[in-house]
Amino acid sequence: MADEKLPTRSENYSEWYNQVILRAEMADYAPVRGCMVVRPYGWALWENMQAGLDRRFKDTGHQNAAFPLLIPMSFLEKEKSHVQGFAPELAVVTVGGGETLEEPLVVRPTSETVIGYMYARWIKSWRDLPVLINQWGSVVRWEMRTRLFLRTMEFFWQEGHTAHATPEEALEETLRILDIYADFAINEAAIPVIKGRKSQAEKFAGAVNSYSIEAMMGDTRALQSATSHDLGQNFAKAFEIQYLDQTNQLQYCWTTSWGMSTRMIGAIIMTHGDDQGLILPPRLAPIQVVIVPIYKNDEERSKVMAVVENVRAQLSAFRLKVDDRTGVTPGFKYNDWEMRGVPLRLEIGPKDVEKGSVALARRDVPGREGKSFVPQEGLAARVGDLLEEIQAGLLARATAFRDEHITEVADYDTLREVVQNGWARAWWCGNPACETKVKDETRASTRNIPTEQPGGKGHCVVCGETASEQVLFARAY
């Protein structure tokens, strides 16, 4: 709980971000540098996110399982680009039970290797395919610069790992999951995202191709919000994941992996939040409606609380909280729940008892404009409608903001300027030298090559060579 005003987003965006998380009690710093504690309010949000994703995975035939935290070092070394990509950020266990281990164990930075090892044992025949498994857990990467939710040394996520008989099926799976991520982001988190393929320089270590959904934060920086990888036969060959096909030929599998993490919470905070604090999308909000009772004395209290209980019963379909704390004023509570981003607030006081009304304030419309007095009767329908309206409104607002800050650019000078305060969409020849030049000179990297392309050809914004695809350039988290 806070006693002072939050820094505004325009005066110090990153301090605003940190303060919102701490004051809303989403997370806190752990005793180990770079690690975070997800507090109950933040975890409740994550549980709602998990439910939305998990349902989508199960609907498309996936099952959950659990694989070990510790992985033999030699496993990571089996896939060359994989180990090169992850080596600098591995946490390694060298001692166990007081004895130096014969082989060091790495704390998983991701689980392709150990899961690949198991798949090699489980898959024998084309009849065993596809294997569609997801795991909810956490992984550790020894990051140098950390930020709550955006980049912590341990983070929570889901990682899906699938094995298929053909490259077409693997690609289809990769893109199906990308669609699921986009659908979840748009329809549950109210975050408009752009689907696309990562450049070769930006792809996952060990993948043939990586795909991502990219979201624009309130400061216009980009946040990669989920990724889906087509691993080709790289891991299948490294771990000998093989099957006999219908003609009795031994074949390597085609595998995929994909993940969305608690980083997505950071995306929600930075997409919707305002200078008062969080604004949570109703579908994911741990508390959708909060009731603040107002009274001066015991007599008023009992009258008010009777109405509060009545309203609570009426609204049983929603995730609802009655703020019955004593010792803090209603004004304090308003600010507190605004900080925590609860979509709707009901204030019930003596006047409402008399008039059969409640004061209803919507979080997405700050101040007096968002507040109205409505009858207690028919409140459930009104609340339901409003929550949907807020959900849609958040998406519309974020979409408008994003579109205002994406500029199609044709020349390099404009590109340099645009990426200072927005994203640039431009033709790119695909040459890594061109994206490196942009990164070095502007700090903007390629985010992805959007799935939706205008078609035709253009000239690379950097070198002028013929280009057949457009790419997004942006400064990223």
Added chain:
RNA sequence: CGGGGUGUAGCGCAGUUGGUAGCGCACCGCGUUUGGGACGCGGGGGUCGGCGGUUCGAGUCCGCCCACCCCGACCA
């Protein structure tokens, strides 16, 4: 790992020429309050980052160490 900075109550800070540690917020109790961040009174809380040295005496001076933060190369 390079460059810069900071360590005193949970947080933010003050602490003079060395003299035995204080302020605001938060927290606890009581009372008055309560429709947009209330107020009064009374409390609790510290090996002053660590170790060593100088000194009758060190938060303060000296040495070494440690931790953390910010800025650059890597990243869900």
